Amino acid sequence: MSTKILSLGNFLSRPINILLKQNNVTPNLKTNFSTTTVACVNFFNKLPADKLWKSVTSVSNAGAKKGRGKGAGRIRIRDLNRGQVIGVGRINMLWPGLSAPVIRGRELLKQQRLPDDPDRTEKLIKIRDSMTRFRRLKLSPIERGWSGAKMPGRSIGPPDPVGEDEFVGFDTKILQLKSLLLMKGSLGRTRNYKAMVVTGNGQGLAGFGFGKAKEAPAALRKAKNRAGQKLMSFEIYNGHTINHDFYTAFGKTKIFVQKKNEGHGLVCHRAIKEICQAIGIKDLRAKVEGSNNLPHLVKAFFIGLLQQRTPQQLAEEKKLHLVEYKSENAYYPKVIASPKEVRTKEQIPKDETLDFTQYVMNDKVILKKKKFRPFYESMPSYKYYLKKYEKYRNHERIRLNLKVEYGDVKSFLTDKYPEKAEKDA
Known part of the structure; x- marks a missing residue:
């Protein structure tokens, strides 16, 4: 006679008649067995979906004070039943109690498979795919910014009216929108948004502004309204370009701006291009050297525009005639402005700068890189x-x-x- 030791798990998993036979016990078929229903309640079917997701994505108050769960905000709460309808699937089935009533009149319905309907299957697939797939917001090419659907470069309309005064004909372009993380003793790490915009009517009036807020739309609205309150007037030469070449700088950002003929276009940094369009300048070339810090770039360009002088002012400064040469006029000299008193040749010092470009550029020269011959020559x-x-x-x-x-x-x-x-x- 061999003895076997059975564990509790093996004992419970084996059929009762086999166990009785192994122990030489004949089962009594007249024995009555009583069954008791046990409610299987656990963590996952006791709580609703919102609380389950909260347990995954959130942190307790004590943990938040200690700085835990910094990346918990990145987890998105997903609807696990999205695109699913209970009782409806790709196979056309009749489910009593789900897709059909249990009793129809005096007849008790049974589960059965209905004939296939191709139109119904295609509709279900389209509905499910449209609900489960993430579709990126599509913008028209006119509404796009500098880089796809990102905000910099996009238009957000004119500033809000002040009382009865409205900004008719104005348009605002976003130059910068970035998030800032601020560390505070009581709240910990908080997120703010900083925006920089430029607004103008395309006829010589323009301004730029900054805005900070907890949300991006609020920061953009603040910046837009501040830009509308700080408008500056600029003179556009012949309705298409600047008065003269100029050099400007702010911080470590240096900009060399050149006046161009009609039809040349805007060959410059994209932020400078947006500013020129807001002002109404159509032809210009700008070379940026040094730092590409965007706020410094915008401030430097506005400073250079404000420091421009009209042809008459330049003629009065030098007390000489201002003459223009153009290729479309076969470089025929044309007097643009004349001073009230003109100096004679004897009154001009020998060391005075008479080159116009050198004078308006403040003796600054654009850095030109050496051009090497192509290897195939x-x-x-x-x-x-x-x-x-x-x-x-x-x-x-x-x-x-x-x-x-x-x-x-x-x-x-x-x-x-x-x-x-x-x-x-």
């Missing part, structure tokens, strides 16, 4: 290429000149020999 194959295509070198320029002068591409001898042109036609 020293290769024999490139020299062979130049020699081979020498006879075709000016063809594009000649074709363009013929279209400008004669209206089409034709020979220089067409006027002398018109019969040749008729044969070609």
